[in-house]
Amino acid sequence: MSISSNQLSTTLSALINQSLQQFDINAKTLQQLSQQIDTLLLAGQRHRHANWAGHMTPAVNELAALGQLVAALHQGNLLSSELYPELAIVEKDIFDFFCPLFGQQHGHATHGGSYGNLDALWQARKKFGGYSNRVYASDQSHYSVFKACDILGLELQLIPTNNSQQMDIAALAFACNEQTPMAIVATAGTTSSGQIDDINAVKAIIEHSPCWLHIDAAWGGFLSLINTSPLTDKQFGQADSVCFDPHKSLGQPRPCGLLMYQQPIKAAASPTQYLTQTPRDTLPGSYGAELLLPLWLTIKTLGKTGLVDQIDFQLDQARKFAGFLNEQPGWQAEVSPTGIVCFNSPPQTDLSDLLEKGIFSLTELAGKKVYRAVFAGPSTRSDTLISDLAPYL
Known part of the structure; x- marks a missing residue:
């Protein structure tokens, strides 16, 4: 589809606000509701970001x-x-x-x-x-x-x-x-x-x-x-x-x-x-x-072909991300068959700010804490994640 997610959210926001005006709602309440709806729609856009890899919540197609x-x-x-x-x-x-x-x-x-x-x-x-x-x-x-x-x-x-x-x-x-x-x-x-x-x-x-x-x-x-x-x-x-x-x-x-x-x-x-x-x-x-x-x-x-194309892209992005990390001194990554990349950073490297943004998450492997990137949808891109890591490399 040619319409972007931002356009879709803007169109939906306008439609909802127009519909709400048909109800007997005072102007102040209507404004508050409109602002809350816009905030919700904006927050939901994070799942469409190319660096959203912290969790198994891809954008709805x-x-x-x-x-x-x-x-x-x-x-x-x-x-x-x-x-x-x-x-x-x-x-x-x-x-x-x-x-x-x-x-x-x-x-x-x-x-x-x-x-x-x-x-x-x-x-x-x-x-x-x-x-x-x-x-x-x-x-x-x-x-x-x-x-x-x-x-x-x-x-x-x-x-x-x-x-x-x-x-x-x-x-x-x-x-x-x-x-x-x-x-x-x-x-x-x-x-x-x-x-x-x-x-x-x-x-x-x-x-x-x-x-x-x-x-x-x-x-x-x-x-x-x-x-x-x-x-x-x-x-x-x-x-x-x-x-x-x-x-x-x-x-x-x-x-x-x-x-x-x-x-x-x-x-x-x-x-x-x-x-x-x-x-x-x-x-x-x-x-x-x-x-x-x-x-x-x-x-x-x-059809199956279209779904396979999306899945192949997701898995390829995961492999590229893991491959890049393994080429960096002090970094070590492992990619699963299902496209989750678990990785270690060099000592003293703290990615807490990236965790707070949902870019990565933390998990545990063999009793040790590791970072985790989930390639759950085609919008998650390895090059964008690599750019986010650039200051720490």
């Missing part, structure tokens, strides 16, 4: 923003899918696109990875809860796994990771030998450094056990789109369920999450006389266009 606007005007609810057949088609289009990429057969939209992890472990408990109450996940798993186990009354045991934050397979095998778990949560894209657990090795340990394998790919799931990915549909397909957050890497607004699984989810047992169809026994209740239309408009317009 224009296609998704348009889809979100349509969703707000639609307001359909797929709990009454017979009333919104066009929305049911949109949902089918999304999962026809993504399920094959993840080697899964079915799926539903969620409000994000935290909901996906909870829903997946709920399904796991219903299937294998009679055998065990234990869940294994790495010590780098997302905090939502802790919450999910707490909610479901499951016993979570953390498996140590190696220096690259990947689950220690020998430690997992030992734990499984001591007690077969109800479920294992493997991570495809750790939040701190973007590392990927060895899915093949995890699956081999539980190949013949009554155990559910869930892959938390909230961050790294975008790798399923690219042909050179370390994760393929065959690897993802070994799992009973996979969750993915397009809002973390594909420029989608929140809420936007996908949970995919091998077996269809049964209908709920609770009575729903007011509905024509009994809903599935999944975590989301009412849901509709708000979870679907932004992503649908994106994939229907860009």
